[in-house]
Amino acid sequence: MAVSATTLTPAKVKKSSSLGMAWRRFLSRKWAVAAGIFILLEIMIAIFAPVIAPYDPYYSDYTATYQKPNAKYLLGTDDMGRDVLSRIIYGTRVSYSVGVLSQVCIVIIGLPIGAIAGLIGGWVDYVTMRVIDVLSSIPGMLLYILLMVALGGGSGNVFQALSNIILAMSLTGWIGIARLVRGQVLSLKESDFVRAARSMGADNTWIIKTHILRNALTPVVISMTLGVPGAMFGEAGLSFLGLGIAPPTPSWGQMIGIYQSFARTWPHLILYPALVLAVTMLAWILLGDGVRDALDPNIRM
Amino acid sequence: MDELLLEINNLQTEFKLNQGTVHAVNGVSFKLNKGEVLGIVGESGCGKSVTALSVMRLIEAPGRIKAGEMLFHGEKGVTDLLKLSPTDMEQVRGNQMSMIFQDPMTSLNPVLTIGYQIMEPLKIHRKMAEEQAQATAVKLLERVGIPEAALRLKDYPHQFSGGMRQRVMVAMAVACSPRLLIADEPTTALDVTIQAQIIDLINELKDEFGTAVIIITHDLGVVAEIANQVSVMYAGYVVENGPVQQIFEAPRHPYTKALMGSIPRLHSWPERLTTIEGAPPSLTDRIVGCPFQPRCQFRIERCASENPGLMPIATGHTCACWVAGHE
Numbered sequence: 001m002a003v004s005a006t007t008l009t010p011a012k013v014k015k016s017s018s019l020g021m022a023w024r025r026f027l028s029r030k031w032a033v034a035a036g037i038f039i040l041l042e043i044m045i046a047i048f049a050p051v052i053a054p055y056d057p058y059y060s061d062y063t064a065t066y067q068k069p070n071a072k073y074l075l076g077t078d079d080m081g082r083d084v085l086s087r088i089i090y091g092t093r094v095s096y097s098v099g100v101l102s103q104v105c106i107v108i109i110g111l112p113i114g115a116i117a118g119l120i121g122g123w124v125d126y127v128t129m130r131v132i133d134v135l136s137s138i139p140g141m142l143l144y145i146l147l148m149v150a151l152g153g154g155s156g157n158v159f160q161a162l163s164n165i166i167l168a169m170s171l172t173g174w175i176g177i178a179r180l181v182r183g184q185v186l187s188l189k190e191s192d193f194v195r196a197a198r199s200m201g202a203d204n205t206w207i208i209k210t211h212i213l214r215n216a217l218t219p220v221v222i223s224m225t226l227g228v229p230g231a232m233f234g235e236a237g238l239s240f241l242g243l244g245i246a247p248p249t250p251s252w253g254q255m256i257g258i259y260q261s262f263a264r265t266w267p268h269l270i271l272y273p274a275l276v277l278a279v280t281m282l283a284w285i286l287l288g289d290g291v292r293d294a295l296d297p298n299i300r301m
Numbered sequence: 302m303d304e305l306l307l308e309i310n311n312l313q314t315e316f317k318l319n320q321g322t323v324h325a326v327n328g329v330s331f332k333l334n335k336g337e338v339l340g341i342v343g344e345s346g347c348g349k350s351v352t353a354l355s356v357m358r359l360i361e362a363p364g365r366i367k368a369g370e371m372l373f374h375g376e377k378g379v380t381d382l383l384k385l386s387p388t389d390m391e392q393v394r395g396n397q398m399s400m401i402f403q404d405p406m407t408s409l410n411p412v413l414t415i416g417y418q419i420m421e422p423l424k425i426h427r428k429m430a431e432e433q434a435q436a437t438a439v440k441l442l443e444r445v446g447i448p449e450a451a452l453r454l455k456d457y458p459h460q461f462s463g464g465m466r467q468r469v470m471v472a473m474a475v476a477c478s479p480r481l482l483i484a485d486e487p488t489t490a491l492d493v494t495i496q497a498q499i500i501d502l503i504n505e506l507k508d509e510f511g512t513a514v515i516i517i518t519h520d521l522g523v524v525a526e527i528a529n530q531v532s533v534m535y536a537g538y539v540v541e542n543g544p545v546q547q548i549f550e551a552p553r554h555p556y557t558k559a560l561m562g563s564i565p566r567l568h569s570w571p572e573r574l575t576t577i578e579g580a581p582p583s584l585t586d587r588i589v590g591c592p593f594q595p596r597c598q599f600r601i602e603r604c605a606s607e608n609p610g611l612m613p614i615a616t617g618h619t620c621a622c623w624v625a626g627h628e
Contacts, residue, residue, distance in 0.1 A: 021457075191407065192402055192404055192407040193407065193408055193409055193410040193411075195402065195408075196400075196402055196409070196470070196473075197410075197421065198359055198394065199357055199359060199394055199395065199399060199400040199402075199474075200394065200395035200399060200421055200422040200425065200473060201391045201392065201393070201395030201396055201422060201425050201426060202391070202421065202425060203391050206425065210410075210413065210421075211410055211413075214410075214412055214413070215410065215412055218412070
């Protein structure tokens with residue numbers, strides 16, 4: 001829809017690859033680009049947290065607890081005198097690892113299941129879909145909580161906790177991707193171009209490889225991008241409930257969970273992590289929208 | 302000269318649905334010579350497209366080809382296409398025979414380049430390497446009238462108009478110089494000026510590659526322009542079969558007559574065009590007698606109980622009618 005002038009110049013269009021065209025379409029969406037830059041920035045912050053953070057996020061200064069934002073502690077200090085800004089910066093690491101890795105795991109599980117169900121059809125499809133129906137009838141958060149309790153929660157070391165969270169999310173989250181891929185495969189199987197390819201003598205392997213999976217991939221990428229904020233929010237929810245990342249390792253959700261008990265007296269404590277979480281989620285959603293518009297080849301038909 | 306290419310005998314295709322079995326094609330038979338053009342005409346739902354898909358063996362569940370014989374005179378002698386294994390059939394499709402579909406807007410994969418899709422049959426059947434396939438694709442695109450063909454190989458279908466996409470489809474279909482080209486309403490989705498161009502293109506390519514063509518359409522004008530032979534279908538049956546001139550000038554079957562009567566003519570202006578009263582029969586019911594009999598104004602008693610079947614009435618002209626057969 002918003003097509004920039006450059007994409008309309010025929011000479012340029014001719015030389016472009018599909019990714020190049022998608023990239024230009026993406027660049028023409030200002031909010032998506034801004035969100036992308038913001039996310040890149042946060043990723044840099046997560047990687048270089050020790051360099052960027054002004055203080056050690058684990059260091060408690062008991063002489064300076066509950067400080068309001070000031071020149072020394074930019075976002076104030078918490079109940080144990082730890083620097084809130086530094087804790088938020090380190091919390092980025094948790095949110096991004098959970099957000100991105102859980103989506104990768106979800107696709108690894110969901111894509112083949114959905115593709116097999118759609119391609120084989122018949123009873124394989126029927127059984128898969130009934131399993132998915134049963135799983136999706138259980139509220140997602142409830143399932144996370146049960147799985148986290150079963151897996152031993154967030155106690156122990158950080159990596160154990162992170163992998164538990166990612167596992168819990170993947171075990172429930174693959175449903176969406178599987179359903180999406182199955183639907184795509186089913187409709188692509190019946191599409192005119194697959195029939196046309198068959199009439200050219202293409203065999204099943206060729207059709208699945210070049211016509212079905214390639215077309216089904218675009219919505220998967222879009223769904224991955226849009227799934228990241230959901231996973232981040234899931235982690236925040238678990239940590240808020242005390243089932244996610246255990247203190248002292250900082251995570252945004254866990255900070256919100258702990259600080260909400262002081263919200264009446266020191267509301268600034270809960271404000272910053274909540275704000276960062278909200279803005280990050282918004283950025284991912286905007287990026288996801290941009291990616292969707294950029295990758296959907298039908299948009300300029 | 303009249304070398305036989307394809308002989309279809311008693312082809313029957315049905316679709317088993319929950320609501321009952323749809324008898325889409327009920328014993329269709331026809332012959333096609335090398336280099337000739339057969340037009341299959343009939344109204345929507347008469348089994349034209351299902352016949353074409355059956356010949357390509359592209360009928361998918363819940364449909365199946367129940368009976369029949371499809372003798373194809375290929376390079377390696379006569380083969381019954383219905384007896385080929387799916388893998389052997391893949392060797393035939395796109396190579397010995399290929400198909401053009403109705404809607405060029407959806408028949409090309411939107412995420413692959415035009416070049417990639419034209420090279421598809423070349424790579425599958427001719428086992429061409431990338432460079433050779435590319436050069437052939439450029440030649441094909443130039444042949445079907447795409448300007449700047451070399452540049453356009455890297456374009457995507459959405460950068461092409463409907464007429465150009467149909468040209469690409471034609472290029473893909475003739476890529477391996479097939480002996481038989483089936484065009485299933487190739488012009489229905491295009492506007493009139495483009496229709497004529499595509500028909501001309503098919504006509505030229507047919508002579509160039511020595512390809513026989515089965516053209517399926519409800520546009521009698523297209524048939525008059527391109528076909529040598531015409532098969533008129535009704536409710537899954539062939540009701541009349543003959544050389545194009547005879548069908549147009551002296552149609553014998555009441556249905557064909559009615560069809561011809563409903564074409565607007567250039568030089569006469571009747572008050573109203575003729576219409577055929579009634580509706581075609583439901584294909585889920587077993588048809589007893591002549592399928593057209595309930596709508597036919599010439600029917601006799603025998604029509605209701607006995608299906609006439611095709612009977613010869615002139616050289617190369619057959620007609621399934623008790624009345625016309627005994628005129």
